[in-house]
Amino acid sequence: MSILINSDTKVICQGITGSAGAFHTKGCLDYGTKMVGGVTPGKGGQKDANGLPIFNTVSEAVEATGADASMIFVPPPFAADAILEAADAGIRVIVCITEGVPVMDMTKVRRVLSTDKFRDVKLIGPNCPGVITPGVEGTDDPGCKIGIMPGYIHMPASKAPTGKKVGIISRSGTLTYEAVWQCSERGIGQTTCVGIGGDPVRGMGFIDCLDLFNKDPQTDGIIMIGEIGGTDEEAAADYINMLIDKPVAGFIAGRTAPPGRRMGHAGAIISGGEGGADSKIAALKAAGVHVAESPADLGSTMAKALGL
């Protein structure tokens, strides 16, 4: 089991003919993802370097391929429109990798997606590494990678020597890889890893993912990696305290970040007396989360929480 995506998920790439879109479509195909096509307006009817069909619109792509997930590499000025197009065409899981989408565009996207018509749509990102359900190469369960993460560092749940499998939720890309790597090294598998992205207004948040992992029978524990900015980690801590019964390990990046400065991610800023690391760490600890003091201890902290 996994959350959001699995070996049967059919994926298209919006922006498949751009350099990043083309490169990562190949990367996902190589991992074993069922990539079924792509969208670039004006290039409908052509095929990409991998022989995948290209369509002018998402709705044409969905009709022809039955795709239920999309990976978006459309440039920032057009990314919000690409998200709405995917949702309107019936795509269920929309993963927007694009970095640099205007915040106001995302507030409008969120407003539209909050309507009843789109209640089943899951948006991940923007400004995120994507989502992966690790699988076993060359089997009928190859897994599904939608995004830019290196696939090989992951350990499929079915192959975990310890028999333990975790779900990972993170606002950071490379820090997620760090957590994945430390788990894999310790023989802890991953059911699904979700990079929710570093923007202030985005799709799925910690609580959405915590809820899905909590309901997933295969997931034994959850790692959540937060950072400075906003109060999502505090809200997640409340939710964990009330409703999550699996062990949760956490880390908050940015304890040493100065207030008022944006630390790379658009959403990583301490402002108006809000968003500092200490209050997030305190909230998580109060909710019973096993907080790693060092980013090097993510794997060991999870292992301990799982009784390994």
Added chain:
Amino acid sequence: MKIHEYQARDLLVKFGIPVPPAITVDTPEQAKEAFEKLAGQGATLAVVKAQVHAGGRGKAGGVKLVKTADEALEVATTIMSKPLVTHQTGPAGVPVNKLLVASGVDIEKEYYVGMAVDRASNAPVLIASSEGGVEIEQVAADNPSAILREPIDPAMGLQPYQATKIAYKLGFVGKQVRQAATIMIKIAKLFIDMDASLAEINPLIVTPASEEHPDGQVLAIDAKINFDDNALFRHKDIAVMHDETEDDPSELRAQEFGLSYIKLDGTIGCLVNGAGLAMATMDIVKLHGQEPANFLDVGGSATEEAITEAFRIILDDPNVKGVLVNIFGGIMQCDKVARAIVNAAKEVGFKVPLVVRLEGTNVEPAREIIDAAKSDVPTMVVGTDLTDAAKKIAAAVAA
């Protein structure tokens, strides 16, 4: 992106928000002329305000009340003679290149009106308080119930009924209500249309009753507007307002090479890929008893040239006593980074200890490259994992 008060004021005027008369000047002599001109329009006093991005101008002597043209000249000369040091600028301060000379206004009462994006509800929000003239963060800390918040539909903007409701709640009376509500609708429109990330009018004031305005007049006295950098592509008129003299020169250099760099006060230079990992690297440096000299995310597709420049920027900081490189190769290949590190190290020349920790894609060939280069870069040491690397750089600097 931040802009100056005089630029924010111009935007308020463009969106139809009333402000008292004021003139922006570049020299003390112009400040004197500005006072004379405002006096000619009936002003009996004026405020001379240093145009810098940092807050705390008043306490630092950057905002002065003047009663005569000669006094305006004298005050302007003093303010412009040296960098302004406020609690937000650091000890070196920032140069004062422009002044705003604004007509003094009698104030009956002060309010706060601001716009921001509420991250919890993913929507713009109007924030208002009847306790104006002080920092809203202070009000939030001392008297949170004095702050009103009204969520706004980004597609529709602030609706008149919402603005009117807030105006009544703030205690506006008579003809003030409509004036205040109109200002709120306009600041919300400015915020949404111009892709601002913050738009504050503080204080928004009511003037005492007069014959012309029996209920007083509602005016914006000071404004602070920040913009979403990601949306500047569609606001060229805003983008050109950027004042580079306000930026740290090393941060500007980094920007040109597509690097995300923020200078800090510590001694350990950090070179990392990914913003989250870059923050976490700073944190682990601190955890092992040292302070980071910078935040630096080279990004996922940094060229060798950019990495070389990153090393130059780090080493140009006289406080740097050691450098920690932490790369988790994903799409970025470690061996590429390793080659860049070695070439950069040779080119730039390392006199301080360098600890390199590489993990991820193509890490084996990368380690071979680093091993082979050890004689060329004698201060370089390999960290086997994150903790090992942090310990090694801390020990090297402490030694």
